Amino acid sequence: MANEELIYRITRAVYGRLGAGADERTVEALVMDVYRAVEPALAGAAEEGPKGGAEGRADRLIVSVFGTDHPGIVAAVSQILAEARCSIIDINQTVVQGKFAMVIVADISRAGESVAALKDRFRGEGDRLGVRIYAQREDLFNAMHRI
Amino acid sequence: MEYTQAEILQTVRMTEMEHLDVRTVTLGLSLRDCVRATVEETAECVREKIERTAARLVPTVDEIGEELGLRVANKRISITPASLVFDRARSASELIPLARAIDEAAGRVGVDFIGGYSALVHKGDTPGTRAFVDSIPEALASTERLCSSLSVATTRAGINMDAVRRTGEIIKEMAERTRERGGLACAKFVCFANAVEDNPFMAGAFHGVGEPEAVINVGVSGPGVVNHAVRHAPRDAPLDEMAELIKRLSFKLARAGELVGREAARRLGIRFGIIDLSLAPTPTPGDSVGEILEALGFERAGAPGTTAALALLTDAVKKGGAMASSAVGGMSGAFIPVSEDAAMIEAARKGALTLEKLEAMTSVCSVGLDMVAVPGDTSAETIAAIIADEMAIGVMNNKTTAVRIIPAPGKTVGDVVEFGGLLGSAPVMPVNSFSSSVFIRRGGRIPAPIHSLRN
Numbered sequence: 289m290a291n292e293e294l295i296y297r298i299t300r301a302v303y304g305r306l307g308a309g310a311d312e313r314t315v316e317a318l319v320m321d322v323y324r325a326v327e328p329a330l331a332g333a334a335e336e337g338p339k340g341g342a343e344g345r346a347d348r349l350i351v352s353v354f355g356t357d358h359p360g361i362v363a364a365v366s367q368i369l370a371e372a373r374c375s376i377i378d379i380n381q382t383v384v385q386g387k388f389a390m391v392i393v394a395d396i397s398r399a400g401e402s403v404a405a406l407k408d409r410f411r412g413e414g415d416r417l418g419v420r421i422y423a424q425r426e427d428l429f430n431a432m433h434r435i
Numbered sequence: 436m437e438y439t440q441a442e443i444l445q446t447v448r449m450t451e452m453e454h455l456d457v458r459t460v461t462l463g464l465s466l467r468d469c470v471r472a473t474v475e476e477t478a479e480c481v482r483e484k485i486e487r488t489a490a491r492l493v494p495t496v497d498e499i500g501e502e503l504g505l506r507v508a509n510k511r512i513s514i515t516p517a518s519l520v521f522d523r524a525r526s527a528s529e530l531i532p533l534a535r536a537i538d539e540a541a542g543r544v545g546v547d548f549i550g551g552y553s554a555l556v557h558k559g560d561t562p563g564t565r566a567f568v569d570s571i572p573e574a575l576a577s578t579e580r581l582c583s584s585l586s587v588a589t590t591r592a593g594i595n596m597d598a599v600r601r602t603g604e605i606i607k608e609m610a611e612r613t614r615e616r617g618g619l620a621c622a623k624f625v626c627f628a629n630a631v632e633d634n635p636f637m638a639g640a641f642h643g644v645g646e647p648e649a650v651i652n653v654g655v656s657g658p659g660v661v662n663h664a665v666r667h668a669p670r671d672a673p674l675d676e677m678a679e680l681i682k683r684l685s686f687k688l689a690r691a692g693e694l695v696g697r698e699a700a701r702r703l704g705i706r707f708g709i710i711d712l713s714l715a716p717t718p719t720p721g722d723s724v725g726e727i728l729e730a731l732g733f734e735r736a737g738a739p740g741t742t743a744a745l746a747l748l749t750d751a752v753k754k755g756g757a758m759a760s761s762a763v764g765g766m767s768g769a770f771i772p773v774s775e776d777a778a779m780i781e782a783a784r785k786g787a788l789t790l791e792k793l794e795a796m797t798s799v800c801s802v803g804l805d806m807v808a809v810p811g812d813t814s815a816e817t818i819a820a821i822i823a824d825e826m827a828i829g830v831m832n833n834k835t836t837a838v839r840i841i842p843a844p845g846k847t848v849g850d851v852v853e854f855g856g857l858l859g860s861a862p863v864m865p866v867n868s869f870s871s872s873v874f875i876r877r878g879g880r881i882p883a884p885i886h887s888l889r890n
Contacts, residue, residue: 424504
């Protein structure tokens, strides 16, 4: 099941950042918040079939985060998305030689704030965390990398 | 994940580190319905129309840039050649209210330049265009955002040498009128062979007579992106591989630019026109066409072989862009403005890049002698002769060429003229000191070449 797979991936990512000693209930609440935000978008994506995704969408953001690895990065970024009512559609996160890299595809169609406001919050949070957070509409990537 | 991490990283690197931006979103606007009996009425209509049509241009484009994470450096407007909007003037001073109205309207809607204080005189003039050409120096010296251009030659018409001669004179006058600012007015004026009607770049943008009521044209940049890729390619990679590399990048730049243009057009309710693929440098280190040329294998831009390298670059940019979009237009090639490109400035200072080498390079790039400063005592005839050479390259090769030259008042070879901002700083370059005055004083017309008879 794709949903279980997604829940598992979010949980793994959150534990990965907060460490194994993180409060179980906080993690569970955070994962469920993120998951609930994601779920409607997943249903929408299934209805639209593969074409919707393949064309790149104006209502999706690609959030990319780069910097030195430390606990709390995934949690902080997903917290901002959750608060703005943006669903996470996909997450990919790696750490290579202490360098943290994460890409989140987020659905902003139900977002309670503008992209500019969201980016401001990412900038502030990025400064606090010591990482660079970029947010760009998905259709830019589609235009540049897909024919 | 729909995109690989490498793809996402590449886009982020381009937009955040390699200065990839959309150089300009330019609103082309017809003013043909603003023709009135008096210049005051015409000016009022022009002012009203620009302010009404372009009211949302700047905030809308900025918003799109923010959402895409792709900076749109400049928002601009091009208008119907102003000489066509008011052709009744018989003296230069009559036209100044029109120039000021256009400039003020541009200021009010927040664009940095407005182009189209222009006249098409490639085959001759009218009493109205004569007065108009006379008005250009004062119009540019007394305004901030106004840009002007003259079409003095086409492959079909040949070269109007009377207009070329007069252009040399008004360039001198412009320099003199803005003496204390290094001759700044000259930086806002360009003369063309085979002028392009949908060019979004300044100073030469104007809204051609065959264009629709209003249109959004986009100028994409990206020398920084190409420079980075060329620099990181193996130093012994053959040139066909380098061409392929540049072509692939150009494809991506064009696609990103077209996305911005189409989105701006949709939100503004104005039709999308063209995307101009020109690599346009800025004074920022790295964002330089000169550096790309050097990365291809030269100690300095201007060294022997530079023309061949520029030919490769321009052609690869065009091919990549043409594959990416069916709305390619404007100049589409590479710009080599000396003052706006850090590596070109350095090459000129070191003596690697001469005026003659630049002239040769213009035969294979998208424009011509651009933002070139020459000694302040260069005569109007010599400037006209430099223009004539450049126009001949355009006319005979069926391409656009242009001259934007600044005879910097009181300056001589070795001095530097500071314009600031995007216009950068221009090292004063030496000019061949032998006279061309008899040739220029002949006037008349250099007939259209045999290959203009194509029907």
